[in-house]
């Protein structure tokens with residue numbers, strides 16, 4: 001080895017001596033310079049010396065032009081021209097970061113990378129892209145190349161050395177072979193140094209972008225770098241070009257992510273708008289490949305870097321496109337519009353009301369901002385002939401104004417200020433404050449109309465804080481996700497709602513107030529008399545039947561013939577002492593005026609209620625409770641404690657509240673706010689000093705009694721994130737009167753209600769969650785009454801005979817879930833999320849809400865691969881992985 005190297009050195013020395021002028025000293029080892037810059041001064045050589053023309057670098061413009069199409073003439077028989085990328089074209093900056101932060105390197109800290117990226121940005125000041133390539137279509141890529149580089153003509157042989165860093169830094173050209181879709185799919189080991197940056201430079205919505213998305217959507221599970229096709233392996237997508245990378249490649253392809261999740265070659269480019277809502281939200285995959293600190297910095301950079309912000313041309317306010325300084329004003333004001341997306345908006349600078357063009361107000365932002373054009377009368381497409389600050393208001397607003405007792409006959413022109421005070425135009429006389437009353441604020445919230453913050457001085461306080469914070473950080477707060485809970489009467493929606501309210505885990509400053517607890521107490525006491533009256537009425541009926549039966553057994557006639565027969569005791573005959581009370585109670589029930597007597601008389605009659613309940617005849621009647629219409633099984637729970645419940649000191653326990661009927665019935669709608677701690681499942685990335693903002697939710701419960709004019713109501717809820725529809729599994733053998741009094745199977749009635757909601761235009765793009773409730777009652781029942789009792793489930797045939805009713809119930813449950821899924825799919829083409837609950841069981845309800853929260857998160861991150869795989873594979877597939885909630 002040593003002698004070989006000596007020989008080698010000697011050859012080099014001899015060569016150098018030939019090249020240097022005679023007598024010139026040889027440079028020592030450290031100063032040897034093998035570059036082309038060493039001037040040749042030796043004798044003429046008998047072969048062609050390779051020539052490289054000097055590069056022209058235009059001052060300030062940073063333009064080094066160089067892309068060429070590798071000619072195949074020299075050494076390729078192939079007729080296909082091989083495009084070759086060289087740095088640098090005026091349109092694309094040179095990215096030193098590619099070398100530093102790009103491929104084949106260990107990930108650096110985001111701080112380090114941010115430094116390097118800012119150097120690149122300031123040096124080259126334009127959109128990125130040193131290499132043009134495509135991973136989806138040769139044709140498209142070539143078109144792009146021709147358009148941009150038609151005058152770049154340095155032919156480079158295909159055999160030129162392939163080096164990634166070289167191309168970027170202009171020292172050595174890179175040969176990039178364009179691949180067709182087929183190529184890339186077939187070959188998993190290809191270099192993968194491809195970029196869709198040309199796509200990303202296209203304006204959003206351009207045909208080019210859609211070609212790209214159509215192509216990528218077909219193969220989103222394929223890693224754009226290594227070609228890994230494992231569908232179960234999560235992929236991270238570039239926010240600009242949507243290229244997907246597996247966990248092995250993501251850092252190599254995205255470098256240290258100074259602008260968040262973008263391929264290195266997409267850095268500096270605007271994100272695709274569909275990704276805006278996911279900015280700053282870490283994915284599971286990223287949380288595995290980066291350290292917590294890195295994730296924090298990457299997510300922050302992703303949300304806050306300049307390239308990822310909205311551009312002024314994307315916003316039109318009051319009919320006019322914003323200017324840069326106007327965008328800065330709106331984003332930097334104390335109360336900016338949250339989660340602003342590109343689009344057309346109206347803004348009322350006097351009241352601060354803000355909405356989408358042609359729609360009702362959506363937000364209240366800082367007033368007096370000088371942005372956009374003049375507010376138009378038809379800005380919100382109102383048709384009420386009532387005008388607020390020149391804008392014709394919408395019907396919903398008018399309804400709320402009326403509820404707030406604001407006199408607003410037709411052709412009224414109001415002037416409303418940002419504190420809610422209002423006056424009629426031209427009268428100079430403040431008439432009141434629109435949002436002054438708590439009830440108005442509540443109604444606004446219910447109708448999804450914005451209200452100003454409670455404490456205007458608080459606004460100022462916060463405003464200072466907010467304005468010093470970055471906009472995205474501010475926007476994270478105040479986000480309320482509305483969940484609409486719906487169900488047929490008796491399906492358990494109220495119980496679900498109450499469980500959610502009572503679940504300390506979910507509570508968001510909203511406990512039952514003393515007055516509410518008092519109302520619940522009165523409701524429970526009244527209910528006791530209702531249950532007793534149902535029993536007493538049933539008892540009378542059973543007694544009569546029993547007499548008839550015994551008479552027919554005794555003799556000929558069809559009914560009691562003598563007075564003795566009429567008074568003949570049966571097991572349903574009540575103690576004479578209670579007869580008078582029983583008649584009186586039934587009379588009151590018949591008048592429907594129960595509330596007039598009870599619970600005022602509760603204490604007085606409590607001993608009587610207790611005795612009657614324990615009476616033998618009443619207990620016999622209770623044994624036949626299934627035959628009593630509208631007799632809930634919770635009746636026993638309360639009647640057993642009649643004396644305790646009737647006392648002055650009685651305070652309903654949580655369980656009592658859960659079991660109490662009618663608590664949410666007052667106006668058919670109830671709602672409560674709560675929040676989830678969204679730290680899971682990557683809680684390790686947050687420390688206690690910097691907890692993430694809690695996501696706020698509002699659960700709105702509508703029971704079927706409040707749905708008489710449901711179509712009108714529903715329009716108020718078009719902005720809900722999820723519709724939760726509750727069906728009682730145990731309803732499959734129940735009958736229910738429809739509007740004409742005709743009895744129908746209750747499951748079918750539920751199904752029809754479900755259908756009408758799914759078809760309702762205001763829920764067109766809203767995901768639905770079906771909660772199949774009362775699983776416990778279903779298990780008890782399934783062995784006694786076949787599922788086919790309901791004609792919709794006529795073809796249910798368990799795969800094998802089941803002695804184990806748990807297994808049978810489970811099969812039946814899956815079957816029902818699939819029937820609903822099929823139905824939903826046939827209407828919407830979408831997948832229905834299905835969960836199972838036992839609403840009386842807190843844990844089950846907690847699980848259901850976790851599941852719903854996951855759905856919302858996954859809807860937000862719809863591009864997540866695992867999620868999509870399921871959608872593509874089968875609409876029956878397991879879509880969620882919530883541990884304790886069963887679903888198919």
Ligand SMILES: Nc1nc2c(ncn2[C@@H]2O[C@H](COP(=O)(O)OP(=O)(O)OP(=O)(O)O)[C@@H](O)[C@H]2O)c(=O)[nH]1
Nearest residue numbers: 489490491492493494495632662774777838839840
């Ligand atoms: N066995 C069982 N009973 C339940 C379940 N969920 C609710 N219930 C009971 O079913 C009855 C009706 O439930 P509610 O929640 O009142 O039903 P709702 O009709 O939607 O609500 P309201 O009419 O407002 O009371 C009540 O007696 C509940 O206690 C459940 O999962 N299992």
